[in-house]
Each structure stands twice: as structure tokens, then as C-alpha cells.
Amino acid sequence: MSEFRKGLAEFRAAMHEEGERSRVPSLQEILERRQPAPVLQFRWAVAAMVALTLGAVPVYRDTQQRQREADQERADVLLMDKVNAALSRPVPRALAALMGN
């Protein structure tokens, strides 16, 4: 048998032996081990809150910015309306009485 084949057969035997030797856990053990620890859950909660807060800051800033822009736009529209109203007067207010006659 070649060295390679011999090595392969011995490797296989060693792995099989190790598999047989390993302690087989019960389902109960496996399920208990996989339950996340309370500390870990708390850490996840804190991390989630921090992430949410950090994520909320740009959103809040964006909302504020939009609000300011909308207010400014409304003010501009009102101002333009006033200017238009003044411009569309046929005669100055002081001469309006004379024009009526």
C-alpha cells in the first residue's frame, strides 16, 4: 500500500475513533446552551437602542430642516402676494379718492 493510501486510511480511522469517543450531548443540553443569556439579551437591547437613537438623529434633523424650509416658503408666498397686491393697484392709494370722482 502506498504511503498516501496508508495515511488516508489511518486518518479516516483516527477521525472515526474520535467521533466515537466524543461525548454525545442530549437534546436538552443543546437547547439550554443555545438559549441566549439575559446579560447578552440586555446588551443587545442597549445596542439596539443606541443604534436607533443614532439613526433617529439625522431623521430628526432632516424633518426640522424641511419644516423650516416649508415655513420660509409660506412666508415668501405671503410676501409675494402682498407685493403683487400692491403692484396691481391701478393708482396709488393717495390718489384713489380723486380717481373715484
Add this chain to the structure above:
Amino acid sequence: MQPLATSRLFAVETQVRELALADFDAVIRLYWPRIFRFVLASVRDHDVAQTLAQDCFFKAHQNRARFRGEASLQTWLMQIAVNLVRDHARNRRFQFWKRVPSEPAEGEGVRNWLADGEINPEQKVLVKERVAAVWSATAQLPERQRTVFLLRFVEDMDLLEIAAVTGLKEGSVKVHLFRAVRRVRAKVGRSK
């Protein structure tokens, strides 16, 4: 007559499957050695192998309702194990600061595996060296080649079974196996 026989066979198979999954402790007892040794051969770390093998049975237990019996229970469990080993390798790549040496200390990995009294001490040393050489050579293979190699030579699976476990085509399995054997043979030969 044929359809009736087939449907009965299917019903019996379903019943056996349901019984097997109902007693999941029996499933673990039966398949643990196979899953554990495959994972150990892949990751070369006893503690990690223990954890990943447990993860494998945990996942199987969580998803047991989805097991429809298209593949054998062994193939299904092995699929989960292969995916876990792959994920572990990927995570390790991104957690280089946590990395522990995957190379076991000289002789450490194959310690005590050989039954005492069967061979003399000199032979035992030689066997240990050969086993260590093969194991070290498999560790240097790319992930897919290593998986295919271990499924073939440790788990004695045929090409179709390996294809089912890995999701590769039979032709790809052949190619990976050929390349893996060539590399391992070259490395084992060199380490002599």
C-alpha cells in the same frame, strides 16, 4: 398494484421519519459521531467542532418540521454541518484579531487516538506522523475541495451523495475531488 405499493412504502417511510424526528435524542445519538468527526476534520479544533456540531443539531431540531425526506436524514444533517463549517470559516476570516492557531501543536491533534497495545511505539509514532501529514494537507485545501475530500474519504460518501450534500453537480464534485487528491498526495509525499 405498483402505485399502491409505492404509496404504502411512502407512508411507511413517512412514519419512520416522523418517529425518528419525534425522538430527537435518538437522532443525536445516532448521527453525532458522524457530524462531529466531519466538523472536527474540517475545523481542526475540538471545542469549535463541539460547538458547531451542537449548532447543527440545534438547527435541525428547530427546522425539523421542514424536513420532508427528499434526502436522507444523514444527508440533511450533513448539509447543515457543511453550511455551518463554511460560515465559521467566513466569520474567522473577518475576525482575524480573535484567530487562534488552527494548526494543532505537533502530535496534539492526533494524540491518544490510536488504541494502545495494537502496535509498538515506533509504529505508533509513524502512524501519528502520517495522520498529522494528511490532516495538515487537508487544512491547506480550498474550502470546497476540503469538504468534498473529507466527505469522500472520511464519510465514505459516493459522488451523488456528496453532490446532494454540497449542492454541487456530480461533475464538479469529481473535479474538486481530483484536485484535492492531487494536492494532498503531493503534500503528504513531500512531508515524508
